[in-house]
Amino acid sequence: MATLLQTKPAAPPMYLPNDLRPSLMGLSRAELAEILGRVGVPEKQRRMRMRQIWHWIYHRGAISFAEMTDISQSLRVVLEDVFSIGRPDVVTEQKSSDGTRKWLLKLAPDERGQRHEIEMVYIPEEDRGTLCISSQVGCTLTCTFCHTGTQKLVRNLTANEIVGQVMLARDKLEEWPHQMETNPDAPESGRYLTNVVLMGMGEPLYNFDNVKTAMDIVSDGEGISLSKRRITLSTSGVVPEIIRAGEEIGTGLAISLHGTTDEIRNKLVPLNKKYPIAELLAACRAYPGASNAKRVTFEYVMLKGVNDSVADAKRLVKLLEGMPAKVNLIPFNPWPGTKYECSDWDVIEVFAEILNKAGYASPVRTPRGRDIMAACGQLKSESQKIRASELAKAANA
Numbered sequence: 001m002a003t004l005l006q007t008k009p010a011a012p013p014m015y016l017p018n019d020l021r022p023s024l025m026g027l028s029r030a031e032l033a034e035i036l037g038r039v040g041v042p043e044k045q046r047r048m049r050m051r052q053i054w055h056w057i058y059h060r061g062a063i064s065f066a067e068m069t070d071i072s073q074s075l076r077v078v079l080e081d082v083f084s085i086g087r088p089d090v091v092t093e094q095k096s097s098d099g100t101r102k103w104l105l106k107l108a109p110d111e112r113g114q115r116h117e118i119e120m121v122y123i124p125e126e127d128r129g130t131l132c133i134s135s136q137v138g139c140t141l142t143c144t145f146c147h148t149g150t151q152k153l154v155r156n157l158t159a160n161e162i163v164g165q166v167m168l169a170r171d172k173l174e175e176w177p178h179q180m181e182t183n184p185d186a187p188e189s190g191r192y193l194t195n196v197v198l199m200g201m202g203e204p205l206y207n208f209d210n211v212k213t214a215m216d217i218v219s220d221g222e223g224i225s226l227s228k229r230r231i232t233l234s235t236s237g238v239v240p241e242i243i244r245a246g247e248e249i250g251t252g253l254a255i256s257l258h259g260t261t262d263e264i265r266n267k268l269v270p271l272n273k274k275y276p277i278a279e280l281l282a283a284c285r286a287y288p289g290a291s292n293a294k295r296v297t298f299e300y301v302m303l304k305g306v307n308d309s310v311a312d313a314k315r316l317v318k319l320l321e322g323m324p325a326k327v328n329l330i331p332f333n334p335w336p337g338t339k340y341e342c343s344d345w346d347v348i349e350v351f352a353e354i355l356n357k358a359g360y361a362s363p364v365r366t367p368r369g370r371d372i373m374a375a376c377g378q379l380k381s382e383s384q385k386i387r388a389s390e391l392a393k394a395a396n397a
């Protein structure tokens with residue numbers, strides 16, 4: 001078991017005091033131009049100003065308007081007064097012995113004044129660095145093996161909060177261009193963060209519009225410029241939105257399959273009762289852009305005695321027949337109170353071998369950051385847990 005290297009305590013709080021100025025981060029280009037009009041930027045200048053501010057925020061990583069030296073002093077003062085470029089506040093940061101970093105983030109107050117918390121994870125590997133981001137606080141779905149699914153309070157994240165995670169990660173990794181230029185150890189690509197996966201808390205396709213806006217911003221060539229080929233959206237199988245996601249969001253697709261019969265999958269991913277396996281796979285076959293170069297990934301969590309038999313592996317091969325697909329076998333990551341156990345390693349190997357022989361690349365995902373509860377499906381914000389148990393206590397009383 002890996003050991004915990006570093007945990008920064010939650011108290012005293014590390015986050016900044018509430019900043020109630022609305023953030024310009026997460027607005028589309030059109031929205032940004034429009035909002036500049038509201039603070040008096042004449043129509044003729046709006047497009048140019050929008051492009052300047054966009055460049056400062058997303059290319060240079062500016063955190064204040066004072067830095068934007070090519071914008072007139074008077075406009076900078078107005079902007080600083082009215083808007084922010086605020087990131088989520090960091091409550092705690094943990095680093096696993098394998099280098100995985102997890103941040104507990106506190107969001108700005110929502111319309112009810114509540115400050116929710118979410119988690120974000122960065123996983124460095126030899127040839128890449130993957131940031132796992134959340135799309136919701138909690139999740140409305142209740143997959144029985146997933147810790148997030150037990151969280152009671154749920155709301156969609158705004159585009160600002162989704163983009164804010166990527167911005168904050170770049171701050172923390174110190175990978176804005178001016179930082180990389182003076183970093184003798186900088187990787188050739190000029191970035192540590194090379195991939196983004198929407199595999200944190202929440203079901204991204206239940207927050208379609210905000211996820212789309214955020215991914216458009218993250219991939220915009222005049223900003224963070226992360227290609228959509230390097231972004232993967234993982235869904236538990238919201239069938240009616242899958243093809244639309246391919247057309248409108250255009251990232252890579254990962255499907256949380258986890259079961260090879262409707263009977264098993266109904267128990268693991270209850271959404272299957274609404275959108276059974278046959279419908280789900282039909283949508284995957286029709287996913288725009290799916291090809292050998294851009295294969296759909298199927299995620300399959302290995303649960304001891306539940307979905308890990310040779311018969312399951314053979315059924316899986318049959319289900320995927322003729323589809324450009326890869327399978328990601330995920331050893332189950334346990335969490336307090338779960339009834340499931342991870343399959344034994346030799347069982348996982350036999351399962352992977354059957355898939356490999358059938359021509360499906362099936363890497364077993366090495367669990368990362370388990371020692372800090374940062375691995376797949378372990379995310380859940382502490383404050384939510386406390387609140388949920390308090391609610392239960394109050395209900396009992």
Ligand code: SAH
Binds near residue numbers: 145198200256330335
């Ligand atoms: N809601 C989306 C994305 C977030 S979950 C979805 O379900 O796809 C990201 C991945 O982690 C999914 O494949 C999910 O099934 C998997 N996962 C959830 N809990 C897990 C656990 N305890 N161990 C391993 N993988 C888990």
Ligand code: SF4
Binds near residue numbers: 140141143148
């Ligand atoms: Fe939600 Fe995904 Fe967890 Fe299911 S696996 S409860 S869809 S976060």
